[in-house]
Amino acid sequence: MSALGDSFCGVELVSIRECISTSDVVIVAIHREYFRSTLQDVAHLLADKVVVDVSNRETLKVAQSNAEYLASILPGASVVKAFNSVSAFAMDDISESGTSPAVYVAGNDPEAREKVIILAQAMGFRAVNLGLLKASRWMEDDLLSVFPLWKMPIALATAIFVLAWVFVVYIYFINRDKPPYSWEQLFMKVLNKPVCMTAIAMMALTYLPGQLASVLQIYYGTKHRRFPQFMDFWLKCRKQMGLVSFFLVIIHAVLSVMMISPTYYGSWFHKATVTVPANSTLNSALVLTVSKHWMTWKGESACLLGTLAFVLMGVVAVTSIRSVGDSLNWSEWRSVQSNLGYIVLAVSAAHATVMGAQGWYKRGFPKVFFAVTFLSVLLPFLVLAMKLAFSLPPLSGYLRKIRRGWEREGARYGDLEGGGNGQQAYCNLPGSSGGARQGNGDCCGDNIELEKSGSGAAFGGNKNAQVTF
Numbered sequence: 001m002s003a004l005g006d007s008f009c010g011v012e013l014v015s016i017r018e019c020i021s022t023s024d025v026v027i028v029a030i031h032r033e034y035f036r037s038t039l040q041d042v043a044h045l046l047a048d049k050v051v052v053d054v055s056n057r058e059t060l061k062v063a064q065s066n067a068e069y070l071a072s073i074l075p076g077a078s079v080v081k082a083f084n085s086v087s088a089f090a091m092d093d094i095s096e097s098g099t100s101p102a103v104y105v106a107g108n109d110p111e112a113r114e115k116v117i118i119l120a121q122a123m124g125f126r127a128v129n130l131g132l133l134k135a136s137r138w139m140e141d142d143l144l145s146v147f148p149l150w151k152m153p154i155a156l157a158t159a160i161f162v163l164a165w166v167f168v169v170y171i172y173f174i175n176r177d178k179p180p181y182s183w184e185q186l187f188m189k190v191l192n193k194p195v196c197m198t199a200i201a202m203m204a205l206t207y208l209p210g211q212l213a214s215v216l217q218i219y220y221g222t223k224h225r226r227f228p229q230f231m232d233f234w235l236k237c238r239k240q241m242g243l244v245s246f247f248l249v250i251i252h253a254v255l256s257v258m259m260i261s262p263t264y265y266g267s268w269f270h271k272a273t274v275t276v277p278a279n280s281t282l283n284s285a286l287v288l289t290v291s292k293h294w295m296t297w298k299g300e301s302a303c304l305l306g307t308l309a310f311v312l313m314g315v316v317a318v319t320s321i322r323s324v325g326d327s328l329n330w331s332e333w334r335s336v337q338s339n340l341g342y343i344v345l346a347v348s349a350a351h352a353t354v355m356g357a358q359g360w361y362k363r364g365f366p367k368v369f370f371a372v373t374f375l376s377v378l379l380p381f382l383v384l385a386m387k388l389a390f391s392l393p394p395l396s397g398y399l400r401k402i403r404r405g406w407e408r409e410g411a412r413y414g415d416l417e418g419g420g421n422g423q424q425a426y427c428n429l430p431g432s433s434g435g436a437r438q439g440n441g442d443c444c445g446d447n448i449e450l451e452k453s454g455s456g457a458a459f460g461g462n463k464n465a466q467v468t469f
């Protein structure tokens with residue numbers, strides 16, 4: 001061993017027994033399958049020591065985490081789960097990167113946990129105390145799931161897009177004797193419509209669960225009841241849904257700008273007409289100069305509203321980046337994520353309304369339901385109407401009371417332990433909405449107390465995701 005030790009850059013190589021006898025904190029850096037064979041003979045030596053499990057699993061959702069399994073092999077030791085989310089590369093890199101990655105720490109013995117937190121901080125990491133060892137299940141699961149919060153928003157956006165595309169093709173190509181567009185326009189002009197419909201629908205769906213949560217809180221008469229599981233998940237995905245919407249808005253804006261011309265947007269431009277007098281006799285060639293293709297009020301206002309929506313949505317999206325969000329205080333973050341978010345939704349709906357309103361009037365009921373712009377604004381206006389209703393008395397005051405802990409007589413508590421996201425055992429998990437029981441009903445997080453475990457504002461996810469208590 002001493003011969004080998006020279007090649008370990010000053011790290012002393014000793015036997016397991018010697019290592020244990022000379023250390024207060026022992027880091028077990030072996031794979032789970034070797035825990036028992038390696039450690040059961042020295043379990044008595046590890047009694048009263050802090051044993052750190054850094055291992056990871058290969059399968060999701062097991063009844064017992066690696067750390068809990070280790071604790072069962074070492075009953076006398078204080079097992080703490082930590083460092084499993086930090087790769088060997090990150091360990092090496094931390095001194096140069098200038099950043100401090102998070103190390104999550106969980107263990108049943110608070111003193112042992114504190115020791116490991118101090119150790120992690122001394123190594124340059126940002127330690128996050130996750131509480132009891134049960135949280136190690138989440139710590140191990142988390143590394144195995146790939147973009148868990150993106151799957152639903154992307155699947156939903158794809159489904160809406162496909163439906164919208166089929167609808168657009170039907171109303172413009174199949175349901176018309178003389179299609180208004182050529183098949184050559186399928187790639188931009190026609191495609192841009194379902195893109196726009198999907199973008200605005202996703203934007204509305206980002207803010208809808210916050211409003212539905214308000215409905216549920218009023219119905220329950222208390223905030224101390226979990227939301228249904230799908231609501232909890234929906235609330236958690238709002239950031240991803242908002243970003244999916246933003247990416248679609250970028251595509252819509254670029255496609256629209258490329259097509260802006262009287263040929264593509266006839267009603268946005270004044271017609272340039274040349275009148276040849278009926279009795280004129282032309283002795284020379286007639287020269288027609290067609291100019292003055294400036295936009296009508298409709299074209300200009302639609303462009304203005306579209307640009308405003310795009311830029312403001314960019315601001316909301318940028319503040320959803322954690323490092324940017326962290327630089328804002330609570331009020332600033334809330335103003336952007338909630339108030340500005342609803343303004344973006346309203347401006348986007350106004351953009352589509354300006355473009356379509358004349359057409360809706362001409363079509364009349366029920367043909368108006370075949371108008372792309374009309375269908376696009378239904379959901380946004382529903383969400384905005386709900387937001388308005390919950391922001392005005394008497395509902396605003398009633399909701400505020402509920403969110404500050406007041407409970408209606410005969411409040412519907414439901415099954416407190418059922419539902420939720422199954423993560424309630426470890427309430428302060430990063431990125432979790434902490435179970436829907438305290439889930440913040442409102443996108444805007446009207447209630448700061450809720451934010452500790454609440455789901456934060458719509459787009460930004462959970463501002464206080466890293467809060468530990």
Ligand SMILES: NC(=O)C1=CN([C@@H]2O[C@H](COP(=O)(O)OP(=O)(O)OC[C@H]3O[C@@H](n4cnc5c(N)ncnc54)[C@H](OP(=O)(O)O)[C@@H]3O)[C@@H](O)[C@H]2O)C=CC1
Pocket residue numbers: 028029030031032034037038054055056057083084085086087088089
């Ligand atoms: N590598 C990484 O970036 C990260 C790793 N982890 C976790 O750390 C642990 C170690 O990972 P890593 O170092 O990459 O893996 P390695 O395979 O490189 O190392 C495994 C270690 O386990 C020992 N070992 C192998 N077989 C046995 C056995 N039969 N009995 C006893 N000990 C044995 C090895 O000892 P020997 O040298 O004598 O063969 C070696 O020290 C794993 O649980 C992993 O999940 C966690 C986060 C990041």
Ligand SMILES: [Fe+3]
Pocket residue numbers: 196252256306351
């Ligand atoms: Fe548009």
